[in-house]
Amino acid sequence: MRLSNRPEVFRSIRFRLTVIYSTVLFALAGLTLGVIYVAVAQTTSPQPITAQRAKIIDRNGYVQGSTNVAEVSQVEAAVNFNTMKKLREYSFIALGVLFVSSLGIGWVLSGRALRPVGSITRAAREIQATDLSQRIHLGGPRDELRDLADTIDSMLERLDHAFQAQRQLIDDASHELRSPLAIIRTNLDASLNAPDATPDERRRAVAVVDRATTRMSRLVEDLLATARRDADATPDADVDLSVVAREAGEESFVTDRPLRLTYALAPGLHLIGDADALRRAVNNLLSNSLRLAPSHSVITVATGREGSWLWLAVADEGPGIAPDDLPRVFDRFWRGANNEQTPGVRRERRTGLGLAIVRQIVESHGGRAAAYSTPGHGSTFVLWLPAADRADETPPPAENPRG
8 A cells, every 4th residue: 555545644743753652662671671581581590390200118128109209409490480481471461561552652742742843834824925924933942843933933024024025115116107107198198199289299298208208217227126136146246345436426426417526535445245236326325415415515425444344425415304204214115305395406206216225235235224314404324334354243333424
């Protein structure tokens, strides 16, 4: 009979553990009784009595007949022989009882040992891909099964967080794409496809459609950048943070407004990371500062080191960020409202992913992104990154570095 056709109880781990427990216990008991039996047999030399006959002689020396007699040693050997016989009988009986008892004891012990596995199985059955809020929360002693349950709980926590972030990203991206698509469709229907539309109306519609498609392209690029960093498919190498900062400034500081970019870069700031990703993070910070900085203001890019941590800061003289909004500036699709009322600031519709990508890139390098701002006095964004020669596990400083 194939194993798959046997009853479920015979295919369970509990049954196999029961057989193992019972077999081991039975073998040990049988070995113990066998050793005892051999030891007793060797020390007592048991044997049955052999019949011996003795002559009966009267007082006159005549033989009157014969009778069965035995020597004392033979009597002792016979007693030992009967004792060993009883020992064998009782040993077989004890082994039979022990075998049956070991099956019951093994079944109970294996059930108790596998009880946490049952809890894990029941919790896993209740968990679905759309609802990862269930947890095992296994109690009991800190053993291998408890470690397994805690590991599964930790894995479920990460999966739940990842699924929630994915759903939130999909919802937000769908919402962001819906608006430019609606704008494009409205202008196509109202102006470009209308036979009585004037050339000026058509030009305005084309300009609106162009802005909407540019916004969609930027959103798609930001989403692709987020996906690439999630996949962690880029190789890491030795990177000079000051070189990355200067290259990002040369690439990103393109504006038709009277703004000035200054550098305060320290030499010899090396880390292990992805130069292209770090350059994109600095580009996003500079793009954010260019968008918010008022005309005739200065944007500063600085780098430095504090202990085993390197820092890169981008400071502007823009409207600043309200204290309540500072913890949310690196969230996906978050946008501040300060630039809407600030004179000299270009009102450009953004995707809301730029600073979120910055935080993601920095955290993937083992660092931390921070923002410091006072409303009306500009903002400073700081990227803390571990140095290549970092030897301790101290966290990055919490204060704004002064370069």
